[in-house]
Amino acid sequence: MIAALTNPRAFMRFSRWAAPTLGAIATVLGAAGLWLDFAARPDYQQGYTVHIMFIHVPAAWMSLFVYGCLGVASFLGLVFRHALADAAARAAAPLGAGFTLLALATGSLWGRPMWGTWWVWDARLTSVLVLFLFYLGYMALDAAIDDEARASRACAILALVGLINLPIVHYSVVWWNTLHQGSSVFRADGPAMPLSYLAPLLTLTLAYMAAFGALWLVRIRSEVWRRRAGVLALRAAG
Amino acid sequence: MTGFGVLLRRELALSWGGGGGPLLALAFYAAIATLLPLAMGPEPARLAAIAPGSAWLALALASLLSLERLFERDFEDGALDLLALGPAPLELAAFAKCLAQWITAGAPLAVLAPIVAISLGAPTGLAPMIGLTALIGGIGFSFCGGIGAALSLGSRRGGVLIAVIVLPLFAPPVIFGAGAIDAYAAGLDWKTGLMLLSAYSLAALALGPFAMAAACRNALS
Numbered sequence: 313m314i315a316a317l318t319n320p321r322a323f324m325r326f327s328r329w330a331a332p333t334l335g336a337i338a339t340v341l342g343a344a345g346l347w348l349d350f351a352a353r354p355d356y357q358q359g360y361t362v363h364i365m366f367i368h369v370p371a372a373w374m375s376l377f378v379y380g381c382l383g384v385a386s387f388l389g390l391v392f393r394h395a396l397a398d399a400a401a402r403a404a405a406p407l408g409a410g411f412t413l414l415a416l417a418t419g420s421l422w423g424r425p426m427w428g429t430w431w432v433w434d435a436r437l438t439s440v441l442v443l444f445l446f447y448l449g450y451m452a453l454d455a456a457i458d459d460e461a462r463a464s465r466a467c468a469i470l471a472l473v474g475l476i477n478l479p480i481v482h483y484s485v486v487w488w489n490t491l492h493q494g495s496s497v498f499r500a501d502g503p504a505m506p507l508s509y510l511a512p513l514l515t516l517t518l519a520y521m522a523a524f525g526a527l528w529l530v531r532i533r534s535e536v537w538r539r540r541a542g543v544l545a546l547r548a549a550g
Numbered sequence: 551m552t553g554f555g556v557l558l559r560r561e562l563a564l565s566w567g568g569g570g571g572p573l574l575a576l577a578f579y580a581a582i583a584t585l586l587p588l589a590m591g592p593e594p595a596r597l598a599a600i601a602p603g604s605a606w607l608a609l610a611l612a613s614l615l616s617l618e619r620l621f622e623r624d625f626e627d628g629a630l631d632l633l634a635l636g637p638a639p640l641e642l643a644a645f646a647k648c649l650a651q652w653i654t655a656g657a658p659l660a661v662l663a664p665i666v667a668i669s670l671g672a673p674t675g676l677a678p679m680i681g682l683t684a685l686i687g688g689i690g691f692s693f694c695g696g697i698g699a700a701l702s703l704g705s706r707r708g709g710v711l712i713a714v715i716v717l718p719l720f721a722p723p724v725i726f727g728a729g730a731i732d733a734y735a736a737g738l739d740w741k742t743g744l745m746l747l748s749a750y751s752l753a754a755l756a757l758g759p760f761a762m763a764a765a766c767r768n769a770l771s
Contacts, residue, residue, distance in 0.1 A: 442718050442721050445714075445717070445718045446718045448714065449714045449715040449717075449718060452707075452711055452714050452715070453701060453702065453705070453711065453715060456702065456705035456706070456707045456711050457704055457705045458705075459704070462704060462768055462769065462771070465768040466701045466702075466765060466768055466769070469697075469701060469761055469764050469765050469768070470697075470701055470715060472761075473697055473719070473761055474718075476757070477718070477719055477722075480722050480750065481718070481721050481722055484721065484722035484725045484726060484746070485721070485725065487725070487726075487729070487742075487746070488725040488729055
């Protein structure tokens with residue numbers, strides 16, 4: 313299926329109905345997830361703030377998942393020089409940055425009542441922050457180079473460098489944090505999550521994924537339209 | 551190998567001739583170190599606590615300075631085209647550029663780093679450790695920074711763009727370097743940090759030139 317979609321025309325045909333379908337799935341799952349979320353009992357320790365977790369945890373997962381998509385698309389664009397893969401990689405970056413920002417913001421809102429502080433230089437928080445900075449750098453590089461093909465390839469190289477660097481960042485901040493302080497107090501390994509919490513979490517994760525898929529397809533589609541418009545304008549100019 | 555020698559000698563001559571050598575980075579480093587007590591307050595106890603860490607942070611910032619001209623100058627006057635067409639692979643040219651960058655900026659900064667840290671109040675016994683980590687970390691800074699410099703070729707926002715791209719890459723060496731110094735000061739196991747820092751620098755040394763050459767070819771295409 314992926315091979316067939318590398319043809320822009322086939323991709324446009326596919327995404328024409330796939331994007332709205334994914335959007336509808338995201339809406340239904342999102343509504344169901346939120347309903348399950350608010351139906352869940354407040355946690356005995358976290359109280360009502362546990363509801364933030366259902367928004368926060370899927371966003372944090374998505375921030376990494378989107379980077380994975382970006383990396384795969386960049387690799388395909390770099391190796392096979394495929395314009396659609398380039399467009400896919402560049403279209404994914406602002407979405408990933410959005411999910412990362414959502415994860416950071418909701419985490420901060422949850423941290424204030426639960427940890428008593430907006431921000432802690434904990435290993436996880438720091439590596440997500442570096443991921444966010446990385447998305448910003450990627451978008452800045454994309455915006456700074458005028459030539460489209462050149463910008464895509466430069467961005468693809470940066471994405472692959474980041475793919476190598478991000479695990480190193482992750483393990484380095486874990487090492488750094490454990491060297492300075494045992495901050496595992498923040499990660500109380502409670503008993504396995506009850507179903508009433510697991511259900512909204514997984515539902516909302518699927519909703520996030522569907523929403524990302526829909527928005528990603530829409531962004532790639534608009535990129536294809538933009539290029540077609542550019543070609544037509546050139547042709548009209550003679 | 552002679553080709554590499556010629557490339558390296560050219561880069562060294564260019565940076566001494568045109569860019570004033572390490573003077574700019576050293577002056578910047580000294581200026582940051584001067585502003586630090588002004589911002590943090592002059593109490594020796596407070597300054598001493600942050601001295602090694604801030605010496606390392608300033609080092610990372612100072613090594614960003616000369617990156618902008620690393621490829622840009624050759625890109626503008628067409629020398630990069632000649633290097634790409636020449637018999638030596640572009641990877642080798644990128645390697646020579648970063649090595650020259652380390653020799654002219656990284657190594658002098660590594661000499662200055664212990665002086666800065668001690669002037670901020672770090673114990674004198676830390677000086678060799680600070681110099682050693684700065685010397686090793688400088689390799690990582692040069693070769694990672696070179697990737698940012700090569701990627702931003704052809705954009706008109708060189709300097710700031712390089713900083714935005716490169717600073718997330720600098721997170722691990724800053725952690726390892728400052729961590730090794732901290733551990734050494736506290737009498738803990740500092741070899742782990744030093745070895746991780748060396749591993750990062752060696753990985754940058756080995757992989758960086760390929761990314762830089764790919765980025766240069768892309769900018770030239």
